[in-house]
Amino acid sequence: MKKIVWMTLLSSLALMAGSDEGEKLFKSYCWGCHHQTAEAFGPSFKTIAAKRNKGEIIAQIVDPKGTYKSLGYRRNSMPAFDDLNATQLDALADYILTFKENR
Numbered sequence: 001m002k003k004i005v006w007m008t009l010l011s012s013l014a015l016m017a018g019s020d021e022g023e024k025l026f027k028s029y030c031w032g033c034h035h036q037t038a039e040a041f042g043p044s045f046k047t048i049a050a051k052r053n054k055g056e057i058i059a060q061i062v063d064p065k066g067t068y069k070s071l072g073y074r075r076n077s078m079p080a081f082d083d084l085n086a087t088q089l090d091a092l093a094d095y096i097l098t099f100k101e102n103r
């Protein structure tokens with residue numbers, strides 16, 4: 001019993017750390033063009049979360065030139081962020097998906 005409580009506590013701590021990291025990355029790399037809920041130069045994270053899954057989000061971050069057409073855009077104006085590591089991409093995608101309503 002004690003062990004279960006401990007593990008639940010640890011995994012919720014890990015989740016919190018993950019979304020913190022995602023928010024930090026969002027503020028340093030994405031905020032100029034995307035806002036959380038308002039449309040800016042790029043779509044809001046709320047709009048993205050409503051229609052995309054994690055794989056689509058990560059693909060767009062690392063290779064927007066390869067994905068913009070299949071996502072329905074006529075041009076690509078987003079730069080590729082191909083220097084982010086897998087953990088950072090994961091945290092960013094999770095952060096975007098926290099804006100999904102009625103999960």
Ligand code: HEC
Nearest residue numbers: 029030033041042048052057060064068073075076077078
């Ligand atoms: C220079 C402006 C700019 C920056 C910086 C930027 N984006 Fe974008 N983003 C766009 C634009 C414009 C689009 C529309 C499609 C395109 O241009 O490729 C887009 C599209 C997207 C999409 C797909 C939208 C959809 O319909 O699902 C995702 C996901 C995304 N951006 C995530 C990010 C993340 C995460 C970051 C930060 C690491 C980021 N963007 C940084 C401008 C930007």
